[in-house]
Amino acid sequence: MEKGAKSRGKPSPLTLDQFISIMAPLIDLEKEAEISASISSSSSKSIDVAQKKGSAILNLKCVDVQTGLMGKSLIEFQSTKGDVLPAHKFGTHDVVVLKPNKADPGSAALGQGVVYRLKDSSIVVAFDDIPEDGLNIPLRLEKVANEVTYNSMKNTLVQLSKGVQKGPAADLIQVLFGEKPPTISKKTMSLTSFNKNLDHSQKEAISKALSSRDVFLLHGPPGTGKTTTVVEIILQEVKNGSKVLACAASNIAVDNIVERLVPYRVRLVRFGHPARLLPQVLESALDAQVLRGDNSGLANDIRKEMKVLNGKLLKAKDRNTKREIRKELRALSKEERTRQQLAVADVIKNADVVLTTLTGAFSRKLDGVTFDLVVIDEAAQALEVACWIALLKGSRCILAGDHLQLPPTVQSVEAERKGLGKTLFERLADLYGEAVTSMLTVQYRMHELIMNWSSKELYDSKIEAHSSVARHVLYDIEGVQRSSSTESALLLIDTAGCDMEEKKDEEDSTMNEGEAAVAIAHAKRLVESGLHATNIGIITPYAAQVVLLKTLRSKEGKLKELEISTVDGFQGREKEAIVISMVRSNSKKEVGFLTDHRRMNVAVTRARRQCCIICDTDTVSHDSFLKRMIEYFEEHAEYLSASEYTNV
């Protein structure tokens, strides 16, 4: 770090003032982009346009209603037009409204809820109140712009711009904006780890993290046990008496940490809407713990008392009696609120670890609560402004992530271009580099041939495959036969010269019918060799190709449980066998956003035992990065022509 930014001839670090003045308008742009993508804005011309943009799903029927989940109603919808929902941009946890299919754009909703589960064929939404009428007619769901996120980010910028210099993060802010160098504790600590299986790079990273005084970056390439390491750091910190705020941008990443901490009996609490939490972490939810507290019991008794008094009030005739009852009700209501607040405060006070999404850290319930350490997992996928929501509450931070995988999605093209998506993780890696960073170097997912391309291309060849995975292949799995399809860790199926050109769909997304058929044919061969379809994933950079693949899958009974996704949507996941359909095949040799190294890095590194790339080598080799990838595959993979899959 002493050889910092300036001596390497880099531009001077971003100042806090610059950061605030750059980011404030970009958050507005992003908020506008989200609002205009949602149908509720007056600018949306028609519902059909919204469906095309993916922000509405039309022609739905209600197929199931269930109650549960702390008082919520779970309603399942399917399409009235086919087995698969039309292409859409709904995600789990999105806020949606339900309307009759034919209602005008501005009309009142039957109900508002949170997307609970998404399948190809159905969508389940958690509503606070069941929409009692109107469920027997054709319905539609519309995505609602989530303004809360932007408001909390804007508010955080305001806090950063005034006054917080006196808060718990006062020194941290100076370090993260390059005004003060990061420091490291000189004390040497011996590490007795909770997890006995940690490898050398994980142990080294943990020791370095524990001795960091302000900031530490845990760089976790694919499959290297980043979350395993984060969990050990939290356990060690709690053992040393720290109160920890642990966050991530996504709910699933937060739940992942909760699940792994629970077996160690850590005193923890998970903030968040119950519909956004995994069922297995509901016990740790703030709502559940508040309900179990003494103060909550008292608040409940008070509510019962108020009910009785309200009954008396209705019957009372005399003015004075009425006045007395009202006075008593007011006092009780105040007492009830105080008890509720105390119940929440008790839970937070007693927790050693508070876990929430970054946006959730803005909760008023955390006002005035400070932490010794803020941990942010998946930090390379979070907007920097969102990170600051959590960072302002602590004096030290540990960020875990991999800036060589995909960054957060930014909807506004302009905001993206002007730097909204540049992450704090990446900025700090540039600013302080190795002085504050440890990279994990043993990976537990991929066959070494799958790993080596990514390691060489993006991680200076520093990654090694753990012996338990280095040579694992599909036919090692029980029930899978050794066949030409299951033998190789790498496969390249070339469509060059096979007449499999790309096409555009109505919304200008690219697809390739020939490739889709080959991808499905390969998946079928794997299943015929005994591999269960749940172990296979087909991923592709293009949304239109996902829809096409799903349509083909719906015709294949044995492939029901095969997963199909965009590459971006599959980040953080893995499958035994991954098929990548690259799509681009054209005479101009245009490859679009395939050239983003990070996207191909994510795509290839999802595979545990087999990675099969289907592409037109002639088109994609036009880009030098992709050309090197093809050369790597030509050298190490089984090479097949796509015609071998179509001429059967």
Ligand SMILES: Nc1ncnc2c1ncn2[C@@H]1O[C@H](COP(=O)(O)OP(=O)(O)OP(=O)(O)O)[C@@H](O)[C@H]1O
């Ligand atoms: N030291 C270890 N010994 C054996 N297995 C390990 C070790 N560390 C991690 N693993 C295993 O490696 C896999 C990936 O671990 P983890 O989920 O912590 O990784 P991650 O880096 O967060 O994943 P991703 O690549 O999705 O970001 C898990 O199955 C985990 O059990």
